[in-house]
Amino acid sequence: xxxxxxxxxxxxxxxxxxxxxxxxxxxxxxxxxxxxxxxxxxxxxxxxxxxxxxxxxxxxxxxxxxxxxxxxxxxxxxxxxxxxxxxxxxxxxxxxxxxxxxxxxxxxxxxxxxxxxxxxxxxxxxxxxxxxxxxxxxxxxxxxxxxxxxxxxxxxxxxxxxxxxxxxxxxxxxxxxxxxxxxxxxxxxxxxxxxxxxxxxxxxxxxxxxxxxxxxxxxxxxxxxxxxxxxxxxxxxxxxxxxxxxxxxxxxxxxxxxxxxxxxxxxxxxxxxxxxxxxxxxxxxxxxxxxxxxxxxxxxxxxxxxxxxxxxxxxxxxxxxxxxxxxxxxxxxxxxxxxxxxxxxxxxxxxxxxxxxxxxxxxxxxxxxxxxxxxxxxxxxxx
Amino acid sequence: xxxxxxxxxxxxxxxxxxxxxxxxxxxxxxxxxxxxxxxxxxxxxxxxxxxxxxxxxxxxxxxxxxxxxxxxxxxxxxxxxxxxxxxxxxxxxxxxxxxxxxxxxxxxxxxxxxxxxxxxxxxxxxxxxxxxxxxxxxxxxxxxxxxxxxxxxxxxxxxxxxxxxxxxxxxxxxxxxxxxxxxxxxxxxxxxxxxxxxxxxxxxxxxxxxxxxxxxxxxxxxxxxxxxxxxxxxxxxxxxxxxxxxxxxxxxxxxxxxxxxxxxxxxxxxxxxxxxxxxxxxxxxxxxxxxxxxxxxxxxxxxxxxxxxx
Numbered sequence: 001x002x003x004x005x006x007x008x009x010x011x012x013x014x015x016x017x018x019x020x021x022x023x024x025x026x027x028x029x030x031x032x033x034x035x036x037x038x039x040x041x042x043x044x045x046x047x048x049x050x051x052x053x054x055x056x057x058x059x060x061x062x063x064x065x066x067x068x069x070x071x072x073x074x075x076x077x078x079x080x081x082x083x084x085x086x087x088x089x090x091x092x093x094x095x096x097x098x099x100x101x102x103x104x105x106x107x108x109x110x111x112x113x114x115x116x117x118x119x120x121x122x123x124x125x126x127x128x129x130x131x132x133x134x135x136x137x138x139x140x141x142x143x144x145x146x147x148x149x150x151x152x153x154x155x156x157x158x159x160x161x162x163x164x165x166x167x168x169x170x171x172x173x174x175x176x177x178x179x180x181x182x183x184x185x186x187x188x189x190x191x192x193x194x195x196x197x198x199x200x201x202x203x204x205x206x207x208x209x210x211x212x213x214x215x216x217x218x219x220x221x222x223x224x225x226x227x228x229x230x231x232x233x234x235x236x237x238x239x240x241x242x243x244x245x246x247x248x249x250x251x252x253x254x255x256x257x258x259x260x261x262x263x264x265x266x267x268x269x270x271x272x273x274x275x276x277x278x279x280x281x282x283x284x285x286x287x288x289x290x291x292x293x294x295x296x297x298x299x300x301x302x303x304x305x306x307x308x309x310x311x312x313x314x315x316x317x318x319x320x321x322x323x324x325x326x327x328x329x330x331x332x333x334x335x336x337x338x339x340x341x342x343x344x345x346x347x348x349x350x351x352x353x354x355x356x357x358x359x360x361x362x363x364x365x366x367x368x369x370x371x372x373x374x375x376x377x378x379x380x381x382x383x
Numbered sequence: 384x385x386x387x388x389x390x391x392x393x394x395x396x397x398x399x400x401x402x403x404x405x406x407x408x409x410x411x412x413x414x415x416x417x418x419x420x421x422x423x424x425x426x427x428x429x430x431x432x433x434x435x436x437x438x439x440x441x442x443x444x445x446x447x448x449x450x451x452x453x454x455x456x457x458x459x460x461x462x463x464x465x466x467x468x469x470x471x472x473x474x475x476x477x478x479x480x481x482x483x484x485x486x487x488x489x490x491x492x493x494x495x496x497x498x499x500x501x502x503x504x505x506x507x508x509x510x511x512x513x514x515x516x517x518x519x520x521x522x523x524x525x526x527x528x529x530x531x532x533x534x535x536x537x538x539x540x541x542x543x544x545x546x547x548x549x550x551x552x553x554x555x556x557x558x559x560x561x562x563x564x565x566x567x568x569x570x571x572x573x574x575x576x577x578x579x580x581x582x583x584x585x586x587x588x589x590x591x592x593x594x595x596x597x598x599x600x601x602x603x604x605x606x607x608x609x610x611x612x613x614x615x616x617x618x619x620x621x622x623x624x625x626x627x628x629x630x631x632x633x634x635x636x637x638x639x640x641x642x643x644x645x646x647x648x649x650x651x652x653x654x655x656x657x658x659x660x661x662x663x664x665x666x667x668x669x670x671x672x673x674x675x676x677x678x679x680x681x682x683x684x685x686x687x688x689x690x691x692x693x
Binding site for chain 1: 583585586588589590591592593594595596599603604607608
């Protein structure tokens with residue numbers, strides 16, 4: 001985690017520059033951002049453009065550079081190179097207080113000596129908003145978040161979820177062009193997290209906020225985001241809509257991280273005259289049809305299929321047969337693992353089937369998949 | 384051992400049904416645990432009675448007795464008149480000055496230390512606190528060596544041809560305030576350090592993220608959170624100064640006589656126990672007033688906070 005940094009600001013406040021006007025450019029564009037910590041590259045040439053009203057998530061495990069990227073956008077740590085442009089204004093070397101962005105921290109960081117109302121009013125006071133308007137805007141914002149009844153309470157008298165909602169209000173009350181959120185729900189329990197996800201999404205859509213959200217939780221990213229930047233080792237693996245990421249992963253990492261895909265080793269076998277599909281001869285012996293993808297004939301590949309996109313079929317129709325090893329009921333779904341026949345090195349294949357069509361342990365089954373759901377990755381691609 | 388802690392609290396006096404409450408008291412007393420608890424508390428109770436309550440009451444009685452054995456208030460009248468009143472006012476003034484200076488220096492020091500890495504912070508705190516274990520007498524003589532007319536500081540200033548040097552820094556109010564501040568500093572530093580340590584250092588960053596500059600962050604976020612510590616440290620310092628004897632006596636002139644020195648003089652030189660007792664009681668009342676002020680400030684700020692701005 002980068003240390004929070006406050007660049008020196010000699011002028012006395014309230015020297016807050018007005019938020020950049022809309023229409024002068026994209027709310028945020030980041031170009032070739034790099035950051036190294038004592039020789040270790042934390043963020044490596046990250047570039048992206050974010051449109052107004054978009055909900056973008058940086059998704060990655062710890063150490064993927066997602067938080068560092070966010071901190072550089074916020075101004076809490078300085079990039080080694082690259083540029084950050086907010087609404088047409090280059091803010092790369094500006095102190096955080098001069099960027100006019102909003103930030104929601106994982107630890108809420110409400111001011112303990114101020115009431116909920118005062119916390120939310122604080123950024124408006126800094127901007128010299130007249131009293132009547134301040135009262136109206138704070139009132140409205142608290143109303144949207146369902147906190148009106150708690151305006152007079154102190155942060156310590158609120159639950160974690162309520163505190164985070166106050167923090168959200170505090171970050172959006174002054175309508176910053178972009179709101180940054182650093183794992184805001186990370187400290188909450190599962191049920192509350194689900195509830196707040198819905199609420200954040202609702203508020204974001206209602207107010208048309210532009211949000212950059214950092215999380216390591218795939219499900220959260222899928223639920224909230226318009227687009228997700230999947231990050232690994234300081235780089236963006238893929239920046240796409242959740243659907244694209246899920247159905248058309250560009251790297252094995254994305255396929256694995258988002259969909260926990262099954263990887264089946266094999267060799268490309270492009271049959272002449274059938275250019276519409278890529279054919280993969282699996283090590284288990286079967287032939288798997290995949291959507292058209294690059295890959296020279298004879299190249300070693302791994303074919304990826306999400307567990308939910310596999311189905312059972314009549315013997316002979318599938319690309320693989322095997323023995324059912326485990327069957328686990330998860331509500332309306334059954335998770336099934338199958339030991340494929342023909343190759344000992346191919347691991348267990350995981351399936352998610354409707355509960356009504358569960359096989360029994362020890363049963364011989366045949367697996368099939370729609371060619372459109374099969375991605376093919378060259379083995380050299382790593383991961 | 385836990386008996387005294389677990390023992391039920393005695394019923395409050397003036398309950399609606401005295402018979403019932405008496406019954407409850409008797410029952411509570413008949414309980415083995417309660418009796419055991421009382422037995423445990425006995426040494427402390429005896430200790431406090433003998434060494435605390437009795438001396439204060441006898442001092443109070445002494446201050447109210449006239450020479451012929453009757454009751455009188457004229458010792459108090461004496462204490463609040465003429466040169467005695469002046470001493471009292473000097474005491475209040477010097478205490479206030481010392482507290483203020485200790486607060487300012489203590490604040491800067493504690494703020495600096497709270498930013499250091501733990502190892503360095505520990506080292507600095509040791510440097511601040513260790514002098515406190517050295518006899519105040521020794522420390523005061525140390526200051527006398529430093530601040531004297533031909534002391535280290537004045538010699539250095541004379542050598543540097545600073546106009547006006549050597550300065551008079553001893554046997555006046557400046558000397559008393561410097562000496563006493565050095566004695567009080569560990570209290571303020573420790574109290575403020577504890578408060579500052581408890582402040583999340585990311586809070587200023589949070590304020591910056593929404594557009595607050597450094598000055599605003601200090602004024603609106605940092606200072607209000609340290610304020611309770613400042614009030615506590617200031618009043619503690621003031622109370623300690625009120626009765627402080629040694630440093631003012633050694634580093635001050637006749638004009639800086641403080642109440643403690645006056646009491647000592649009345650007892651030692653004039654054998655005037657009654658007057659000394661009256662002064663002592665006044666000192667005690669001032670201390671209580673200080674503590675009361677502390678409570679009052681807390682209560683007022685609490686209600687102010689609860690009122691909010693909505």
